[in-house]
Amino acid sequence: MATxxxxxxxxxxxxxxxxxxxxxxxLGEDVGRTGGVFRVTDGLLERHGEDRVxxxxxxxxxxVGAAFGMAVGGLHPxxxxxxxxxxxxAYDQVVSHVSRIRNRSRHRFTAxxxxxxxxxxxxxxxxxxxxxxxxxxxxxxxxxVVVPSTPxxxxxxxxxxxxxxxxEVPIGRATVAREGTDVTVVAWGAMLREVGKAAxxxxxxxxxxxxxxxxxxxxxxxxxxxxxxRKTGRAVIVHEAPRTAGLAGExxxxxxxxxxxxxxxxxxxxxxxxxxxxxKRSEHHYLPSPERIVAAAKRLVES
Amino acid sequence: MAxxxxxxxxxxxxxxxxxxxxxxxxxxxxxxxxxxxxxxRKGTALQKQGRLATYAPFEGQEAAxxxxxxxxxxxxWLVATYRDAAAMWFRGYPWKLLLLWRAxxxxxxxxxxGVNVLPPSITVGAHMLHAVGLAWxxxxxxxxxxxxxxxGDGATSEGDFHEAMNFAxxxxxxxxxxxxxxxxxxxxxxxxxxxxxxxxxxxxxYGFPGVLVDGNDLFAVYxxxxxxxxxxxxxxGPTLIEALTYxxxxxxxxxxxxxxxxxxxxATWRERDPVERVRRYLQRQSAWTEEWQREIExxxxxxxxxxxxEAEALPPQEPGQIFEAMFAEMTPQLREQQQELSGGGxxxxxxxx
Numbered sequence: 001m002a003t004x005x006x007x008x009x010x011x012x013x014x015x016x017x018x019x020x021x022x023x024x025x026x027l028g029e030d031v032g033r034t035g036g037v038f039r040v041t042d043g044l045l046e047r048h049g050e051d052r053v054x055x056x057x058x059x060x061x062x063x064v065g066a067a068f069g070m071a072v073g074g075l076h077p078x079x080x081x082x083x084x085x086x087x088x089x090a091y092d093q094v095v096s097h098v099s100r101i102r103n104r105s106r107h108r109f110t111a112x113x114x115x116x117x118x119x120x121x122x123x124x125x126x127x128x129x130x131x132x133x134x135x136x137x138x139x140x141x142x143x144x145v146v147v148p149s150t151p152x153x154x155x156x157x158x159x160x161x162x163x164x165x166x167x168e169v170p171i172g173r174a175t176v177a178r179e180g181t182d183v184t185v186v187a188w189g190a191m192l193r194e195v196g197k198a199a200x201x202x203x204x205x206x207x208x209x210x211x212x213x214x215x216x217x218x219x220x221x222x223x224x225x226x227x228x229x230r231k232t233g234r235a236v237i238v239h240e241a242p243r244t245a246g247l248a249g250e251x252x253x254x255x256x257x258x259x260x261x262x263x264x265x266x267x268x269x270x271x272x273x274x275x276x277x278x279x280k281r282s283e284h285h286y287l288p289s290p291e292r293i294v295a296a297a298k299r300l301v302e303s
Numbered sequence: 304m305a306x307x308x309x310x311x312x313x314x315x316x317x318x319x320x321x322x323x324x325x326x327x328x329x330x331x332x333x334x335x336x337x338x339x340x341x342x343x344r345k346g347t348a349l350q351k352q353g354r355l356a357t358y359a360p361f362e363g364q365e366a367a368x369x370x371x372x373x374x375x376x377x378x379x380w381l382v383a384t385y386r387d388a389a390a391m392w393f394r395g396y397p398w399k400l401l402l403l404w405r406a407x408x409x410x411x412x413x414x415x416x417g418v419n420v421l422p423p424s425i426t427v428g429a430h431m432l433h434a435v436g437l438a439w440x441x442x443x444x445x446x447x448x449x450x451x452x453x454x455g456d457g458a459t460s461e462g463d464f465h466e467a468m469n470f471a472x473x474x475x476x477x478x479x480x481x482x483x484x485x486x487x488x489x490x491x492x493x494x495x496x497x498x499x500x501x502x503x504x505x506x507x508x509y510g511f512p513g514v515l516v517d518g519n520d521l522f523a524v525y526x527x528x529x530x531x532x533x534x535x536x537x538x539x540g541p542t543l544i545e546a547l548t549y550x551x552x553x554x555x556x557x558x559x560x561x562x563x564x565x566x567x568x569x570a571t572w573r574e575r576d577p578v579e580r581v582r583r584y585l586q587r588q589s590a591w592t593e594e595w596q597r598e599i600e601x602x603x604x605x606x607x608x609x610x611x612x613e614a615e616a617l618p619p620q621e622p623g624q625i626f627e628a629m630f631a632e633m634t635p636q637l638r639e640q641q642q643e644l645s646g647g648g649x650x651x652x653x654x655x656x
Contacts, residue, residue, distance in 0.1 A: 025443065051443055057473060062432060062466030069436015072421070073380070074444055089462075096426050097433065103628040104422050108413035110631070142629050172634065219634035 007040045009151035010116070013158040014041060014078060018048045021076065021163050027054035028063055028080030028116075037082050038118060064090035064115065068098050071111040076163055084119040085128030091136075099142030114161045119147075120190045120240055122287055124280035131277060132240040134189075135247050138217045144171055145217040149192035153215055174221035176228070180210035183234040183297045186225055186251060188214040191238050191288060198293035205294075207301050217247060225251065226259050233264035234300040238288055243271040265300040308515050308547065311522035314575045316583025323526040324373075326590050332373055332521060333581045336365040337596075338603035339389035340578055342398055343552075345607050346388070346405065350556040354615070355405040359386045363519070363551035366577030367483045369393055370524030371451065371546070374532050380441075380450035381420045382434040384427075386483075386550075387453050396420045398610035406614060409628070419448070428454065428461030431480065435467050438478040438535070449477040449535040451528070456496050457488025459505065468543065472509035477535035479528065480506075480543040483518060485550040490563035503545035511541045518546030519577035549575070621645075 004012065017024045026041055026048075032055035035042030045053040056063050060081060067077040081087040087094075094115065102110045117137075121130030138145045144161075148154035148169075156169030177192060178199055187195045192213055199209040210228050214221065229235045235255055237248035248269035255267050270288045278286050311320040322329065343362050350358040361368065368390035375381065381394045388401050395418040404411025404422065412422035424430035434452030441448045458464055459482060471478050482502050486493045499505055506513025516527045524546055531542035549572035553560050560569070585591035626633060626641040633641070 023444075054474075057469055059466045059469065061429075061463055062435075062470050065429060065432025065463060065466065066436040066439060066470050069382075069433040069438075069450075070440040070443075071436070072433065073437040073440030075440045092426070093429060093432070093463075097429060101421075102630070103409065104412045106409055106413040106628050107631075108416075109421065144630070219636055222635065 004151045006148070006151050006154045007038050009155040010040050010158055011042055011044070013155035013162075014044060015047065017076075017078070017159060017162045018044060018052060023074060023163060024076045024078065025052045025054065025070065026078045026080070027056050027067060029056055029058055029082055031055060031080050036080065040116070041080070060086060060088075060090035061093055064093040064098065064113075067113050067115075068093060068101070068111050071113040072101060072109050076112050076114075078114040078116060078158075081115065081117045083125075083129045083131070084117045084133055085131040087115075087117050090115075094137070094143070095140050099140050103142060112161075112163070114158065116158075121277055121283050122190070124283065127277075127279060130283065132242075132272060134217060135241055135245065138247060143218060146171055146215060147189040147217060148215060149177075149187075149189050149213050153213075157215065169215070172216045172219040172221060174212050174214045174216065174224035176210065176224070177213040178209065178211040180208040180232065182208045182210075182232055183236060183300055184210045184212060184225070184228040184232045185236045185238060185293065185297065186212045186214060187238040188217065189240070191240055194288055194290050195238055195293060197290035198297070201290055201294050202297055205298070207297060209297060220250075220254075222254055222258070225255065229255055229259045230262040233262055234297075235263075235267045236293065236296045236300065237267065237269045237271075238293055239269075239271050240287060241272055242274045243269065244274050246271055265303045268296040268300055270296050308517055309523045309527050310517040310520050311526060312520045312580055312584055314519075314580055316580055316585075316587055318584070320522075322522050323529060324522075326585075326588055329521075329581065330585065330590060332369055332525075333578070333585060333591075334599045334603070335369050335373075335393055336389075336521070336578045336581065337599055338606070339365050339369060339392065341600065341604050342388065342392070342401075342607050345611070346402075347552070347556060349402070349611065350405075355402065355556075356407045357555045357557060358405055359555045360552035361386050361389055361550070363549045363572060363577065364483055364485060365389055366521040366524055366580070367481075367518040367546040367548045368453070370521045371453070371481050371528040371544075374525050374528035375451055376448070376532075376536075378419055378446075378448045379532070380434060380437045380448065381453070382430050382437065382450060383420070383423060383453040384430070384455065384458075385423045385425055386455070387423065390453060391420050391423065394418065394420045398607055399614045402610055402614040403617065408617070408620070410617070410620070411614075428458040428463040428467075430454070431458070431467035432463055432470070434478050434480075435470050435476050438471075438476045439474060442477055447477075447536055449479065449532055451479040451481055451532070453481045453483060455488060456482060456484040456486065456493050456502060457491065458482075459502050460488075460496055468506070468509040468541075471541040472511050475538070475540040477538070478541045479531045479535055480541065481528065482543065482545045483548055484545050485518075485548050487550060487554070487560075487564065489554040489558065492564075501545060503543060506543035509541075509543075511543070513543040513545065515545050515547065518548030519572075519575045519580065521577060521581050548577070
């Protein structure tokens with residue numbers, strides 16, 4: 001079996017979706033000739049033509065607004081924002097229309113639209129290229145928000161949103177990335193890597209961490225989290241996004257509502273800070289590190 | 304040339320060119336304008352009685368709306384604003400649903416199957432992109448339907464106006480942009496909205512034609528829209544139409560135009576009344592009588608009354624229905640919240656105790 005990275009897996013998923021259904025189109029800035037800034041759409045223009053793999057002007061609201069119209073009109077557009085920090089000009093279209101048309105029209109019109117937004121830091125990029133603001137999307141009623149951490153999930157979750165589903169990972173289902181008994185660590189997306197390193201370090205110190213990869217932020221697999229927390233009695237929530245009003249707060253609220261009496265320690269959170277994401281030379285101070293995760297988990301175990 | 308005003312019918316009802324439709328069709332469109340005006344006045348009255356939430360009157364803009372809507376084909380898309388009830392109704396969106404929507408009921412946002420009209424846009428400008436997408440989808444799917452989007456002079460200052468016009472030009476999308484320039488965006492005058500001499504002239508920057516038309520002239524609006532629609536359908540790309548008109552009433556039932564405009568200006572535009580203009584024309588053609596006027600007013604008013612009754616007779620939605628159209632299938636979170644709302648008291652899972 002071939003080994004693919006996340007970008008290659010999404011590329012394969014898009015390729016299959018385009019081949020399986022004429023209604024699927026891909027649009028965004030530089031998605032055609034150059035294959036996208038992360039090469040996620042590499043080769044798709046050649047294989048599926050410029051009517052279906054569309055290089056757009058630099059116009060985020062235009063991309064999402066037009067994709068919305070396409071979706072209502074019978075297509076299945078997959079629109080790309082180059083970086084999360086550049087998605088905000090399109091936010092009005094997402095919040096005011098994409099997420100609402102089904103409700104506004106009582107199911108009469110729907111917008112089966114996929115918006116792909118690369119997020120996160122750690123690559124020494126320029127300002128606006130390292131944002132992790134998934135919470136502002138998860139907060140919007142009417143959107144489903146998924147954050148894959150593995151190539152398989154990236155492709156599977158993409159295809160789960162497509163009309164044809166040659167293989168899929170269900171939206172709304174978390175997965176146990178690593179089984180353990182002493183402490184539950186909940187994370188999503190790129191943080192799974194740091195959490196994995198932290199779990200290895202904890203293991204060496206005799207602490208057995210269970211890692212839950214949420215995969216889907218909306219809808220959230222509440223039960224998967226509770227099941228683990230009831231077993232371990234301890235939880236650490238890890239996210240790259242800023243702390244205040246972040247999703248860790250939501251998860252902690254859910255845990256105290258549903259599993260308070262199983263807890264042996266307060267729930268901890270390891271997050272980005274409430275600062276602007278720092279530039280290259282300081283970004284390592286911002287990102288949750290395995291050391292910070294280990295320290296939080298140990299505090300809980302030793303308390 | 305964008306700066307030349309297209310006009311076929313003068314305010315006195317005299318012809319300056321070839322009428323685009325025959326006398327019988329003119330009577331049909333006139334009747335629609337009469338009915339629309341009755342609805343409009345009914346809407347304001349209902350709001351003042353507390354039976355609608357807010358109402359945005361379109362009196363003075365009947366020709367711009369009916370004339371443009373009449374130039375569309377049955378399956379074409381109309382993507383319009385909260386002030387476009389006349390155009391939407393003419394395309395098959397029932398009065399009853401427009402009232403229901405105004406009364407604050409989501410069921411008013413669901414036009415019957417086959418009516419290709421999106422529920423009215425409340426945000427200003429964003430919906431132009433939706434029309435671009437709808438028209439683009441039709442093109443890619445090999446359908447020959449087009450989309451017409453209607454908006455006001457205020458919307459041309461939004462970024463989405465630029466993005467929609469730009470996309471339409473670059474991809475030669477079969478879309479018609481209809482700006483009903485009614486001179487005011489709530490209180491802001493047209494000359495403070497843009498320094499461009501005309502709105503139609505903005506089309507040049509996007510590489511497609513702009514047309515300036517007397518928006519109170521049913522014939523001229525129909526003519527320029529039909530030309531734009533025909534060009535779009537034939538693959539000729541988009542057109543921007545600026546229909547010069549005037550909102551005779553307030554922005555909505557919650558503002559007072561006396562604070563921002565001169566009554567003399569309103570009187571001037573009242574003399575250019577789009578409905579009266581067609582009446583004068585029909586009278587000149589011996590195709591109008593007072594008796595017929597009474598007859599159509601009575602019939603249209605009865606249809607509106609019936610729509611009001613039906614809208615008001617509809618029982619309110621069950622509380623839990625607010626959750627039901629968020630997704631095709633409710634998420635576990637929504638199911639839980641729905642249960643909490645209708646079952647009384649929060650779902651407090653204390654299962655681990």
